[in-house]
Amino acid sequence: MHHLEVTHVEGDAYTVDVRGHRLQVDQPLQAGGTDTAPxxxxxxxxxxxxxxxxxxxxxxxxxxxxxxxxxxxxxxxxxxxxxxxxxxxxxxxxxxxxxxxxxxxxxxxxxxxxxxxxxxxxxxxxxxxxxx
CATH class of the missing domain: 3.30.300.20 (K homology (KH) domain)
Incomplete structure (x- = not known):
């Protein structure tokens, strides 16, 4: 079984923790996000x-x-x-x-x-x- 965890950062931004690696996601400005990540x-x-x-x-x-x-x-x-x-x-x-x-x-x-x-x-x- 593989595991990962997604945690809210702020607004529409979230971090994804996978095996010690960290990714971030967000939404574009026109969708209400801050466009800090894909x-x-x-x-x-x-x-x-x-x-x-x-x-x-x-x-x-x-x-x-x-x-x-x-x-x-x-x-x-x-x-x-x-x-x-x-x-x-x-x-x-x-x-x-x-x-x-x-x-x-x-x-x-x-x-x-x-x-x-x-x-x-x-x-x-x-x-x-x-x-x-």
């Missing part, structure tokens, strides 16, 4: 993008291929109706410039099997309950 939804998209990048990077490591220049560009749109949710995500993997053309399709295939991507395709049950 939004939870931006971190959601970032989670998918970094997972894809990690899997792509590991593929490159396994095959002793260069990782320098590997990037994942991500865009998302919000649904116009309720409930509030991300309507679409688009990720573009920018392979290292020196990656041979014959390796690019395999890089995309491996990256698409990241844990976050798999979780979105087979969502777990989510229970929200009061703490004891």
């Amino acid at each position: 939004t939870p939804t931006e971190l959601f998209a970032a989670s998918l993008a970094t997972c894809v990048a990690f899997y792509a990077g590991r593929y490159l490591q396994r095959h002793r291929l260069p990782q320098a220049g590997l990037r994942v560009r991500t865009e998302f749109t919000m649904a116009a109706d309720r409930p509030a949710r991300v309507a679409s995500l688009r990720l573009a993997i920018v392979p290292p410039p020196e990656l041979p053309e014959r390796r690019r399709a395999a890089l995309l295939a491996v990256a698409s099997h990241c844990t976050v991507h798999n979780t979105l395709h087979q969502p777990p049950p989510i229970d929200i309950e009061p703490a004891p």
Whole structure:
């Protein structure tokens, strides 16, 4: 079981403590926040993008291929109706410039099997309950 804890800071800002690491989230000014950190939804998209990048990077490591220049560009749109949710995500993997053309399709295939991507395709049950 993995654990993390979210604690209110002030206004719309919260800290997330994960294994001794601390992240912060907030809301943009136009949404009433102070824009001191990314939004939870931006971190959601970032989670998918970094997972894809990690899997792509590991593929490159396994095959002793260069990782320098590997990037994942991500865009998302919000649904116009309720409930509030991300309507679409688009990720573009920018392979290292020196990656041979014959390796690019395999890089995309491996990256698409990241844990976050798999979780979105087979969502777990989510229970929200009061703490004891």
